[in-house]
Amino acid sequence: MMTSDNRTKRVAILGGSGFTGAELYRLLNKHPFLKVDFVSSESKAGVPVEKYFTAFTHTKKVSALTFKKIADLDGHYDLIFSCLPKGALPRMIEQVAEHTDYIFNVSGDYRFSDPVLLQKHYPDTLNQPIQVASKYYIPEFSEIDSKVKVVNLPGCMAVATIYSLYPLLANELIENRVVTDAKTGSSGGGKSSSEHHAERANNFRPHSIHGHRHRPEIEFAFEDYFNSSLELQFTVHSLDLPRGILVTSYSVLKEGVSEVDVKKAFYGSYAQKPFIHYFNSKNGYPMIKTVAGTNYAEVGVYVDGSSCVSIASIDNLIKGAAGQAIQAANLYLGFPEETGLQAELGGVWP
Numbered sequence: 001m002m003t004s005d006n007r008t009k010r011v012a013i014l015g016g017s018g019f020t021g022a023e024l025y026r027l028l029n030k031h032p033f034l035k036v037d038f039v040s041s042e043s044k045a046g047v048p049v050e051k052y053f054t055a056f057t058h059t060k061k062v063s064a065l066t067f068k069k070i071a072d073l074d075g076h077y078d079l080i081f082s083c084l085p086k087g088a089l090p091r092m093i094e095q096v097a098e099h100t101d102y103i104f105n106v107s108g109d110y111r112f113s114d115p116v117l118l119q120k121h122y123p124d125t126l127n128q129p130i131q132v133a134s135k136y137y138i139p140e141f142s143e144i145d146s147k148v149k150v151v152n153l154p155g156c157m158a159v160a161t162i163y164s165l166y167p168l169l170a171n172e173l174i175e176n177r178v179v180t181d182a183k184t185g186s187s188g189g190g191k192s193s194s195e196h197h198a199e200r201a202n203n204f205r206p207h208s209i210h211g212h213r214h215r216p217e218i219e220f221a222f223e224d225y226f227n228s229s230l231e232l233q234f235t236v237h238s239l240d241l242p243r244g245i246l247v248t249s250y251s252v253l254k255e256g257v258s259e260v261d262v263k264k265a266f267y268g269s270y271a272q273k274p275f276i277h278y279f280n281s282k283n284g285y286p287m288i289k290t291v292a293g294t295n296y297a298e299v300g301v302y303v304d305g306s307s308c309v310s311i312a313s314i315d316n317l318i319k320g321a322a323g324q325a326i327q328a329a330n331l332y333l334g335f336p337e338e339t340g341l342q343a344e345l346g347g348v349w350p
């Protein structure tokens, strides 16, 4: 719960009435140092924030904060979380940046820079070049650069895929051709998804075969980290679940690489990471139920000869967006990484 000491930071959330914005608000309510003073919604301006959010249904005394339009941002915020649909932040980046030290951005607008791919996936980024420093940042792997103003968090399926492959690529254990299939819940499409419940429920189907924008993001991330190219075949499947992602990556071990090398690489990469739990053939496998409602990722690796299957699961709205953004903010501001992110539903079974 909020305490007021000199570590308290003033926070704004843009896109606060959406799925990720609502999760940010709910989680920040329990953060001891990040105090939300502004929540934007263009369509709900004037509506009391906590009366709108389902998470506060049982709260007897709700806060007086009301949604405001982004044009009403006033004064200085220590940090702004941006949870806007792709294309929205580039159209107002200069105006928003004036009000803050850091923008933690969960949209994909600034995750990569290739102009051809931007034209295809994020044309507004190309049309509105950014004038402030911006960086792609994965809390587990990236360096903090305090000169950066816009901290861009990875996409939800992208980060799960990166967790499944990072130890293999960092330790040069696999051939560079990898197949990943990602399964994702319906909240991944945001609250305005055009997909009807009747189309999604009781179904399991692929979409974006070859063409999903998280594929170039993953390839760029690994190129950036290791200066090595990854040839990724990436397909997404729609799950009949509100939240959760599970990705399965299929790769081939380089000659001479053993199962022990692989296990050591995963253990070495993740043993000290507070939000990543590592499994192998001896102790289980990742799943969605145990990460839903938490900022945890589960990662597992399974080897048979030269064939390697690595799996990761996360909650798309928390580890894939809101929780990950808070984790990044904690690291940037010098708070312990886990502040405000203690497990909520962790351990609930079945």
Ligand SMILES: NC(=O)c1ccc[n+]([C@@H]2O[C@H](COP(=O)([O-])OP(=O)(O)OC[C@H]3O[C@@H](n4cnc5c(N)ncnc54)[C@H](OP(=O)(O)O)[C@@H]3O)[C@@H](O)[C@H]2O)c1
Pocket: 014, 015, 016, 017, 018, 019, 020, 021, 040, 041, 042, 043, 044, 070, 083, 084, 085, 086, 088, 106, 107, 108, 154, 155, 156, 187, 188, 189, 190, 191, 192, 316, 317, 320, 321
């Ligand atoms: N959903 C996920 O699992 C997930 C995971 C990782 C990253 N992301 C990314 O996070 C961002 C938000 O996703 P979401 O699922 O929370 O979307 P969402 O549920 O559709 O919410 C979008 C929010 O932005 C506001 N908004 C829409 N258009 C706007 C505009 N032109 N100007 C200002 N505000 C606008 C909406 O409310 P008003 O219309 O009332 O203003 C709403 O508050 C997206 O870029 C998405 O790709 C999502």
